Amino acid sequence: LKVVHTAMHGVGTPWTVRAFAAFGLPPPIQVAEQAAPDPDFPTVAFPNPEEGAGALELAMATAEKNGAALVLANDPDADRLAVAEKGADGAWRVLSGNEIGLLLADWMWREHQRSGGGGKVAMLSSAVSSRSLAALAKAEGFHWEETLTGFKWLCSRAAELRKEGYTVLLAFEEAIGFCLGDVVNDKDGVSASAVFAEMAGWLRRELNRSVVEHLDALGETLGHHVQSNSYVICRDPKTTAAIFERLRAGDGPGGYWSAVGGDTILGVRDLNAGVDTDVEGGTPKLPTSKSSHMITYRLASGAVVTLRGSGTEPKIKWYAEMVAPVKKDAEAKLAALVDAVVEEMLQPEKNGLERRK
Secondary structure (H helix, E strand, C coil), rough: CCCECCEEEEEEEEHHHHHHCCCCCCCEEEEEHHHHCCCCCCCCCCCCCCHHHHHHHHHHHHHHHHHCCCCEECCCCCCEEEEEEEEECEEEEEEEEHHHHHHHHHHHHHHHHHHCCCEEEEEEEEEECHHHHCCCCCHHEEEEECCCHHHHHHHHHHHHHHHCCCCEEEECCCEEEECCCCCCCCCCCCHHHHHHHHHHHHHHHHHHHHHHHHHHHHHHHHHHEEEEEEEEEEHHHHHHHHHHHHHHCCHHHEEEEEEEECCCEEEEEEECEEEEEECCCCCCCCCCCCCCEEEEEECCCCCCEEEEEECCCCCCEEEEEEEEHHHHHHHHHHHHHHHHHHHHHHHHHHHHHCCCC
């Protein structure tokens, strides 16, 4: 399988080449213009593969020239992995971090089973990541846990589970961060690149499937987990605080809102106020923090929506997910719900918020 790799003007090129060699894989085709470190990042408007197709244009062009259907991209410090695949129709599909996480989880579990591995197995994901990993864990019988966002939480819990006798195969978060096995106890785009390339090659050879086709097959088994994650920019911390305080006043569960977009809110978890209406006693299982805002809503439609103030950027982020047997139905319903969440809960115009371009 021909694979194109870009370090996006960062440090990943030599390490990814060595990782591919260690896996016995052909060396990846490099995006020449982006292979060497360059702090000016001359070929990208914003050197972050999380931004999607716009950041991967050169990589896709390199793949077209070389007849490759798979692009792997690291961010400049090579701790994250982005993936794009060319479909049979010639269109490129950029995978989300949640989709990459599910594919890697399925592969790590397959390999563990194939190698005769037994014992207690665990995988972890962050509180704003897809519940698809939980669905896979339920279907296959391994242990799953969620932690707060960030790999200090994910990997600390992984270390604790290993002391309890678990083999921890994967920890991931939706922001294209993946920790595979126990070689690197942090997110690492280098090892993730090699593992993903190995998996993609196996799928082509053994199942005659593309990565996206295998993702769809998993959706048929586990339900299609459709996500909508984005943000608005809020440059005033007082405005952010006021928005979340408004969301804490209502006639619904625990005194919070009772509905949004006509969808009834059945449960609320507020990690700032220390409230979880779905837990006996009302206290969240996850650590709480008075210094950050994060509210998760469980809705009657089956959707789960989290609103969170970023700890590093002037953003209010949302993470929304809906599971359905028919993918298009879920996509349409979730899009309408997210529109309602943004307009009713965040009120961009009234609060002077900048919408993502």
